[in-house]
Amino acid sequence: MSDYIYLEEVDSTNDYLHRHIREYPDGTAVMADIQTKGRGRRGHDWYADAYKMLPMSMLFIDPLEPETLTARAGLAVCDALVEIVGKGFEVRIKWPNDIIAAERKVCGILCESGALRSGRYVICGIGINIAQDRDYFEREDLPHAGSLEMLTGRGFDKKEIFIKVAEKMRERVRMPFSECYDEFKRRLINLGRRVRIITDDGERSAEAVDVAQNGYLICSDESGRFEVGSGEVTVRGEDGYI
Numbered sequence: 001m002s003d004y005i006y007l008e009e010v011d012s013t014n015d016y017l018h019r020h021i022r023e024y025p026d027g028t029a030v031m032a033d034i035q036t037k038g039r040g041r042r043g044h045d046w047y048a049d050a051y052k053m054l055p056m057s058m059l060f061i062d063p064l065e066p067e068t069l070t071a072r073a074g075l076a077v078c079d080a081l082v083e084i085v086g087k088g089f090e091v092r093i094k095w096p097n098d099i100i101a102a103e104r105k106v107c108g109i110l111c112e113s114g115a116l117r118s119g120r121y122v123i124c125g126i127g128i129n130i131a132q133d134r135d136y137f138e139r140e141d142l143p144h145a146g147s148l149e150m151l152t153g154r155g156f157d158k159k160e161i162f163i164k165v166a167e168k169m170r171e172r173v174r175m176p177f178s179e180c181y182d183e184f185k186r187r188l189i190n191l192g193r194r195v196r197i198i199t200d201d202g203e204r205s206a207e208a209v210d211v212a213q214n215g216y217l218i219c220s221d222e223s224g225r226f227e228v229g230s231g232e233v234t235v236r237g238e239d240g241y242i
């Protein structure tokens with residue numbers, strides 16, 4: 001069976017893999033042309049302008065250090081975009097799951113785990129904005145979002161990006177996170193900045209000072225240093241999105 005699955009239309013590529021979990025091997029990657037019920041983090045929808053966003057998901061069975069998969073996926077997307085767009089393309093990670101270029105979100109990541117009789121699996125969902133224009137993001141009230149086409153002025157082949165991200169992700173998932181750690185810190189946009197940590201229970205302001213060996217964000221406020229896990233948390237800049 002192929003490790004790459006192409007679907008014309010699906011509700012959500014993450015949900016597709018959850019439904020077919022027993023049919024596909026470790027490392028399987030699925031993409032769709034149209035995703036009708038994409039899900040973002042913290043219960044948000046993930047908007048999809050037909051054909052202009054690349055929704056993809058990958059399945060990992062019993063991965064190493066599963067809590068670091070969002071971080072590895074972020075790095076894999078950066079690796080792939082730099083290779084495809086070019087070395088000069090400045091792409092950063094806004095902890096824990098946003099990929100930022102020119103201060104705009106070009107990609108979001110949603111990792112979800114589940115149990116199998118024999119162990120655990122993680123589905124890593126990645127949505128990359130490929131070809132939407134400024135008007136689209138304005139209409140959808142997504143002022144912080146951008147697409148590769150809008151930021152570079154050239155067109156991209158979704159399938160090429162899909163395959164490159166999947167290859168980079170398989171490489172990153174095989175490495176221990178300690179080998180990704182320095183690069184992850186280098187790509188993080190939050191370090192040294194004031195951030196707002198937003199959870200369902202409320203908000204807390206702090207400075208993002210470092211990253212722990214498990215990928216958690218280390219913050220500091222008047223009560224001292226504390227770690228934030230990537231679970232149900234959003235991190236925003238104190239005065240805006242970044």
Ligand code: BTN
Pocket residue numbers: 011012013014015037038039040041042044046054055056057097098107108109110125126127128
């Ligand atoms: C976020 O930034 O909130 C995460 C967005 C993740 C969206 C992707 S698109 C492919 C995959 N399928 C989904 O339903 N969601 C993820």
